[in-house]
Amino acid sequence: MNIGTRAIPEMLCALHASAAGLDRSIAFMEVCGTHTTSAFRCGLHSVMPENVRLISGPGCPVCVTAQADIDELIDLGSRGEVTLCTYGDMLRVPGKRGSLEKARGDGASIEVVYSSLDAVRLAQSHPQRQVVFAAVGFETTAPATAAAVCAAQELGLDNFTVLASHKLILPAMRALLSATDRPKINGFLCPGHVSVIIGSDAYRCIVEEFNTPCVIGGFEPGLLLSSLLCLTEMVAAGRVGLVNQYPQAVRPTGNPHAQALLQEVFEPGHARWRGMGLIPMSGLFLRQSYQRFNAAHRFSLKPVDDREPPGCICGRVISGLALPPECKLFGRACTPVQPIGPCMVSSEGTCAAWFKYGPQRASSNGVARVQQLQEVLP
Amino acid sequence: MTHNGLEGVVDLHGTRLPVNTMLTPDAQPGDWLLIHAGFAIEKLDPQQAGETWALLRDLAQAATRSPAPSGTGIATPASTTQGDRR
Ligand code: SF4
Numbered sequence: 001m002n003i004g005t006r007a008i009p010e011m012l013c014a015l016h017a018s019a020a021g022l023d024r025s026i027a028f029m030e031v032c033g034t035h036t037t038s039a040f041r042c043g044l045h046s047v048m049p050e051n052v053r054l055i056s057g058p059g060c061p062v063c064v065t066a067q068a069d070i071d072e073l074i075d076l077g078s079r080g081e082v083t084l085c086t087y088g089d090m091l092r093v094p095g096k097r098g099s100l101e102k103a104r105g106d107g108a109s110i111e112v113v114y115s116s117l118d119a120v121r122l123a124q125s126h127p128q129r130q131v132v133f134a135a136v137g138f139e140t141t142a143p144a145t146a147a148a149v150c151a152a153q154e155l156g157l158d159n160f161t162v163l164a165s166h167k168l169i170l171p172a173m174r175a176l177l178s179a180t181d182r183p184k185i186n187g188f189l190c191p192g193h194v195s196v197i198i199g200s201d202a203y204r205c206i207v208e209e210f211n212t213p214c215v216i217g218g219f220e221p222g223l224l225l226s227s228l229l230c231l232t233e234m235v236a237a238g239r240v241g242l243v244n245q246y247p248q249a250v251r252p253t254g255n256p257h258a259q260a261l262l263q264e265v266f267e268p269g270h271a272r273w274r275g276m277g278l279i280p281m282s283g284l285f286l287r288q289s290y291q292r293f294n295a296a297h298r299f300s301l302k303p304v305d306d307r308e309p310p311g312c313i314c315g316r317v318i319s320g321l322a323l324p325p326e327c328k329l330f331g332r333a334c335t336p337v338q339p340i341g342p343c344m345v346s347s348e349g350t351c352a353a354w355f356k357y358g359p360q361r362a363s364s365n366g367v368a369r370v371q372q373l374q375e376v377l378p
Numbered sequence: 379m380t381h382n383g384l385e386g387v388v389d390l391h392g393t394r395l396p397v398n399t400m401l402t403p404d405a406q407p408g409d410w411l412l413i414h415a416g417f418a419i420e421k422l423d424p425q426q427a428g429e430t431w432a433l434l435r436d437l438a439q440a441a442t443r444s445p446a447p448s449g450t451g452i453a454t455p456a457s458t459t460q461g462d463r464r
Contacts, residue, residue, distance in 0.1 A: 116416070
């Protein structure tokens with residue numbers, strides 16, 4: 001469906017009409033933190049049909065990072081010889097002993113970078129420092145880390161390493177659908193930017209193996225709505241399919257240059273996810289030939305215990321099993337000013353979005369607005 | 379630093395930003411690019427990117443004419459940019 005030919009009010013009415021034909025409640029999972037934030041920002045939840053829910057999934061890169069990986073990062077960032085480069089969102093994530101922000105306040109050398117290549121430039125201009133790049137993120141961000149490793153190799157840098165906890169989205173979607181404690185998911189709103197890299201065809205395994213519809217969608221309100229309408233119409237018609245609603249950016253086979261770069265530098269391996277445990281082949285790890293850029297080896301890091309902060313249910317939140325207000329700490333001990341878990345810190349975190357915009361449920365006001373739209377539409 | 383000479387400049391809402399184009403080696407000046415963490419990750423279909431941009435502009439104008447109901451807002455495509463490769 002082309003949003004150029006179908007306006008938002010019309011799509012909203014079609015969504016309500018389609019949902020009215022359902023004899024049950026359904027839930028779609030948005031597998032991307034940017035979708036979570038975008039939906040909250042445009043008030044989407046408040047105009048949704050009462051029987052169609054949108055739940056958050058494991059798609060915020062900071063939120064899925066295991067506590068042990070965060071603790072490791074903070075320990076490394078506090079070492080005198082290290083300058084740690086990180087994307088901004090990691091700065092305030094609490095670890096066992098404070099956060100990177102606190103470590104920086106205590107004198108640690110921690111730099112926020114916009115691009116992985118900024119970290120390489122820093123290593124190049126400060127040969128006396130050990131520069132470590134904190135590499136988190138999914139398939140969208142991993143090529144940037146791979147590019148930085150290749151650049152460091154070309155430049156012959158021996159003071160640049162990465163501490164990588166890159167994740168792959170498909171194994172996590174499979175793990176959710178195979179779990180004994182499986183969240184109710186009638187379809188996936190697949191992540192737009194990850195799909196740019198992996199391609200729309202990659203989700204065929206989810207559609208075929210798990211009989212679950214997948215729609216790849218963009219982030220603007222019109223694109224979001226159009227994807228949800230597409231999912232609802234599929235469920236209402238009893239169809240299970242794969243639809244790419246973001247064809248302006250997502251090709252069936254993805255970005256071959258990014259895939260080649262990932263293949264060159266990384267290999268898949270078992271990775272730990274917050275609250276979801278070890279998921280087979282769900283992480284990207286530096287290949288043997290690039291081990292000299294592995295910060296864990298360079299600094300002989302020892303495995304750290306992986307324990308979520310007491311009371312924090314981030315793991316259940318990112319698995320679609322709980323909503324933030326179900327956490328006893330939400331809005332009381334845990335707020336964006338004093339966060340306890342990463343879901344409250346990250347700009348893409350579900351708890352942060354709920355705190356800032358929620359709760360947004362299908363309200364009588366929202367339904368009334370749809371009725372008004374129905375009256376004025378031809 | 380340039381990496382294989384694949385460094386460009388994009389126009390993001392009037393701000394000029396450096397961007398690495400190694401993942402989109404066929405990007406040309408004037409292309410619409412999707413940017414993530416300092417890298418151009420895909421070239422956008424020009425017609426569809428233009429349509430999305432025009433729709434967002436119309437929505438933003440409509441929102442300034444009539445105040446949006448509480449809880450709604452316009453999301454801007456922070457990563458949709460007009461490429462201008464050096
Ligand atoms: S409210 Fe805070 S403590 Fe509770 S799940 Fe969210 S981030 Fe964790």
